[in-house]
Amino acid sequence: MAASEWGAQLRAFRQRMGLKQIALEEELGVSQAFLSRLETGTxxxxxxxxxxxxxxxxxxxxxxxxxxxxxxxxxxxALSSLLAYE
Incomplete structure (x- = not known):
């Protein structure tokens, strides 16, 4: 996967979960500066x-x-589907 794709996934995850970079950096064991570079794809x-x-x-x-x-x-x-009943 390209660096920009990792960054997009990380940023989307962090925003969806309502996390700040500091919380994610602690979870992954990286610095905030490196996490920022990951998120921007650099x-x-x-x-x-x-x-x-x-x-x-x-x-x-x-x-x-x-x-x-x-x-x-x-x-x-088996066959699976998602149905909505209205």
Missing amino acids: SAPSEALTARITELLERPCNRLMFDDWRATVALSP
């Missing part, structure tokens, strides 16, 4: 940091509800 994460970011973004409590539904449909051996 720096790329190392392999170890990529693994920590991926683990953070994929925790069930950090994913959007629709992402869980998409994963369920993609991995389900």
Whole structure:
């Protein structure tokens, strides 16, 4: 994944969760300056940091509800659908 894509995902996650950069830097173990460079796409994460970011973004409590539904449909051996009753 390109550095700009990591940055966009991190920024969107941080904003969705209502976090400041300081909270995310503590979680990932990086400085605020480096986190800022990641979010702007001017720096790329190392392999170890990529693994920590991926683990953070994929925790069930950090994913959007629709992402869980998409994963369920993609991995389900049976036919799945989402219906709305009005």
